[in-house]
Amino acid sequence: MNTFFTITHQDKNSRARTGIIKTGHGTIETPVFMPVGTQGTVKSIDQDDLRALETEIILGNTYHLHLRPGEDLIAQFGGLHKFMHWNGPILTDSGGFQVFSLGNNTRIKKSESNVGETIVDVQKKHIEQGKLVTIDEDGVTFRSHLDGSTHRFTPESSIDIQHKLGADIIMAFDECTSDTADASYTRAAMERTHRWAERSLSAHQKFEAADYQRFLFGIIQGANYKELREASAEYISSLDFDGIAIGGESIGYNMAATANILDWVNPFIPEDKPHYTMGVGYSPVDLFTVVERGIDMFDCVAPTRIARNGTLFVHRDINPGYKININNAQFRTDPSPIDPACSCYTCETYSRAYIHHLFRAEELLAYRLATLHNLHFFLDLMREMRVAIKDDNFLELKKTWLG
């Protein structure tokens, strides 16, 4: 009997479901959007803001926290929860994604904008910059993006770091291959990722019981090859993980591919474990796409990152793309809130004109107000979805939102 995850309702008309994840730092209602706090802070807001937003869980990035301030310092403080004063659940990634994306992998497109650059351009640039990562059977050697120093992650060291950080949910160490890799490389990488998954699991199981339990998720890879995705789903599902993640360059970034991949892997993954798509949430539409396919958890830097550029989520009646750019001149004199249907602090307090002014004047308050809005917008949509699923109304809600 898995008390970590309980499905509370299965939608009658789709694979969408609601559930409860129990951790030593509180309970998470799923499906859940998880704000990203890369360096021990969700950029521009504080931990009281997170609580006021009713954030259920946040992410930390193992790669960044390992480089600065270091897992040993954080462990000295009793773990990331205490270091950053966030007493709710935390999930840490394995560091693999950043190693590759800040190294020589094309997935840099996912985390940085390289408009107009081809994959070859990016690879060349990285090689010139000496950012090349070296993958071998045992692990990955890479350079710090901060100071160029050389570091090495293995499945064992990644799990060790994550235990030191003390996240409630930790991730197996994987290689997230580029979508441009051929089938043969993708298969080899996937098989290595499977061996790393077993090693991650075994390293994790060696840790003695701590004051609260840490749960380990495995990650399905295989890029956009159906056969590989199925094989990976089957293999990862066969191991004793607490949850199943679906990774890859396309996930979240190419939603058509994401939908296909989720449909491919669905028959192979256990229903009674949480399903997590890594990097989903560029737009409200994306959340519907994955929730409809039985996904319980997802995270993305987009809502907070675009907020800091002045790109703010709105309902479809305001903009069919669900976004406005508050820097636009049309908002200079606009007394309305960002979205009149939004109940966030920013919308209940400040006008578009004021926020426009703050962005134009490059005032720091702009970034906080925008971040609060975008996060509230997503978290509120998740609350709406959970209610709808419980009422078997998920597809109706989707129709209301997407038309």
Next chain:
Amino acid sequence: MNTFFTITHQDKNSRARTGIIKTGHGTIETPVFMPVGTQGTVKSIDQDDLRALETEIILGNTYHLHLRPGEDLIAQFGGLHKFMHWNGPILTDSGGFQVFSLGNNTRIKKSESNVGETIVDVQKKHIEQGKLVTIDEDGVTFRSHLDGSTHRFTPESSIDIQHKLGADIIMAFDECTSDTADASYTRAAMERTHRWAERSLSAHQKFEAADYQRFLFGIIQGANYKELREASAEYISSLDFDGIAIGGESIGYNMAATANILDWVNPFIPEDKPHYTMGVGYSPVDLFTVVERGIDMFDCVAPTRIARNGTLFVHRDINPGYKININNAQFRTDPSPIDPACSCYTCETYSRAYIHHLFRAEELLAYRLATLHNLHFFLDLMREMRVAIKDDNFLELKKTWLG
């Protein structure tokens, strides 16, 4: 009977006094430190933060708000209070200080750091940059630091802009001469400032009663010339202003000179009007210096500006200069709050190590937490001072703080 300002207690052992200023947006207990919200926001914090800090009044800068977003837009929103959603008292400066300091005046040293530059260097640079301001009897022509466009302030236009901004307390338009100016220029400028003071008063009196009263302060100039300061104090005090400000390059920037100037003008200024030193508050010491001399109001960008560099106020037992730089390596592993004797949100919640990490990682949260601390530190010291004055213990409190 002046109901705008009431002295509630006069310290028996110094000129320090407590008082109450009544405005249409609430009551201010004096002596009061006024945080600066240059562009319609106190940098990095929001208006709820200001309320949580028990901020009694904030400043707005006429020069900046005139250039962006413009007083007409703000008037369209019903004034600065409504535009920025701050319902407490607001004071606006006349724009004069910025015109001169962002123009060709050496007082730029006060608002920008030009380490190693001589006054001549700064003047040359400004002339090369075409930033020269032109002063004539009627007013000042200057260029915008944003786009180089030409603008003009006169006493009448400054008062007009301030009425449009809708501040509760507004300032007469003055010329803040450089301390390097000779006695003859300083006298001429002071006399012009006196004529501008009369014109400001007359422009102000032409406005019809609004939904709340705006109060006008005159400004004493005269640089570091005793005779001029006395003459200016006598003249400004003879006019029907609601309060008396003491301006000048030295004020706040050179505290020995500030103390002298305050002692010179003291016999000439009316006791029953609020006394305001413009630009005071680089250090806790400075607050004692002016309060001891009967000053009721002061403002300074320093607490918020240095906060964003990681310079944080502490009590003397931690550092004899009342400041630590949280970027220093010694704080990397330090679990204590910034100042264990401080009860601000930052100190009650986060460690020096965490704030050090945020600054090193250039995380936006760093600036907010540091700003909240420095403002609380000053506002709390003011609360301590007011209690001490009421108990005739001001000099004892000063001794406790300064040794």
